[in-house]
Amino acid sequence: MLRPKVLEKGDQIGVITPSSPAPVMFEERYQRGLSQLRKMGFHIIEGTCTNKSQSYRSASIKERAEEMNQFIYNDEVKAIISTIGGYNSNSLLPYLDYNHLKAHPKIVMGYSDVTALLLAIYEKTGLTTFYGPAIVPSFGEFPEMFPKGREYFENVVMLKKNAPYSLEIPIEWTEEFLDWNTQEREKQMVENTGWKTLRQGKAKGTLIGGNLNTMSGFFGSEYFPNLNGAILFLEDSFKNMADQERSYSMLKISGVFDQIEGLIIGKHEHLNDQHAPFSHDELLLEIIGDVNVPILINVDIGHTFPSHVFPIGIKASMDAGKREIRFLENGVVG
Structure with a gap:
């Protein structure tokens, strides 16, 4: 690294x-x-x-x-x-x-x-x-x-914290949408219900990920990293359930869920559930199937605020049951 x-x-x-x-x-x-x-x-x-x-x-x-x-x-x-x-x-x-x-x-x-x-x-x-x-x-x-x-x-x-350390769960968060050209007040914060365990387990691996929808634009190319042994983090914004099924299934049929050690899903900014008779979490489990990896969802990363900064390439660990993410290495050197 x-x-x-x-x-x-x-x-x-x-x-x-x-x-x-x-x-x-x-x-x-x-x-x-x-x-x-x-x-x-x-x-x-x-x-x-x-x-x-x-x-x-x-x-x-x-x-x-x-x-x-x-x-x-x-x-x-x-x-x-x-x-x-x-x-x-x-x-x-x-x-x-x-x-x-x-x-x-x-x-x-x-x-x-x-x-x-x-x-x-x-x-x-x-x-x-x-x-x-x-x-x-x-x-x-x-x-x-x-x-x-x-x-x-x-x-x-800026290394105000040195690894290893666990990430905090923010007390409050927001996804409120206000017109940037006319905004005259602060966004309203709401209580953070916390990160959620979708599948129990612990994992350690290389932290790799980003915006799921963007990945489709270069997935499988020479520019996309090998995810073998990774803790994969994914997040998205203003997508609907059909989009999510397509994107998650892209990873499924490519064998990604068989390669990774753990999965972190960020808060989805304004997800359109299209009145589906199932939740986003149920859809994810349906697509992943029997692959036994720990899954932590509703994490503060990406398009909602405040969001953590994830250094791509560091060693990290997760305990889905305890709703814990730990950075085991610093992303920068002093």
Whole structure:
């Protein structure tokens, strides 16, 4: 495992827009995200696609890849953080300079559609990447970043906590949807009912995962990591039960559930159950079948807030019965 250096105050962060043109669509929220990072002590370099928009994407495939490569080549940049996700980060995968990043490792972080970049970098380089906050939805929250979200970020990439340690279950959470361009109040938090045991058991393995829907855009390619011996984490947003059956079944028929040691399912932001006569949890068990792996669900990772930062590639353990996830290694080096 290759790990990047710890992020420290005064470091430079490069901001990329590898898919959706969120800085143009939500300029005020984007600027608030940059201000949040500056208040935390970092210097910001905005990528070349920040102010570009081509409908559903920020810029051409080559332009978006070059934006990221410029930060990969810049030794002054210690972390690369995405503005948001979208649908098309997978388009960049053939054009990134993985060899240079392997020789000059740095933090790469984002979530949702950025899963494609995170998993491809891990597969091609062995470098730990970080499933964590993005500029617009996370750092740019109104009126400021959720305190727990900031704490989880600092714990992992700034080493405010040293492994091994168990992750806490947040007392409250939210998936409330408010228009980012008109939002004038804080999101309403609700009591967290906690993580739930879907199948008992303990596991230890390499922590790998991300957004399930995004995985379909590069699953089975040379950019998708081997999941043998992994603790797989999955999360999704605004999907329906039919989508979930298709995506879980993709993993089933590919043998993934026979390869992994454990399964972590994040809270699904606004799942559309389509009035199905069964629950999401029942659907998951139906698809997995007799494969005997521990399963922990309703975990705070991904699109709901606050969300933990998961370092892809570290050793981790889980005890589904005790509803416990432990990071056994740090994702960065001091």
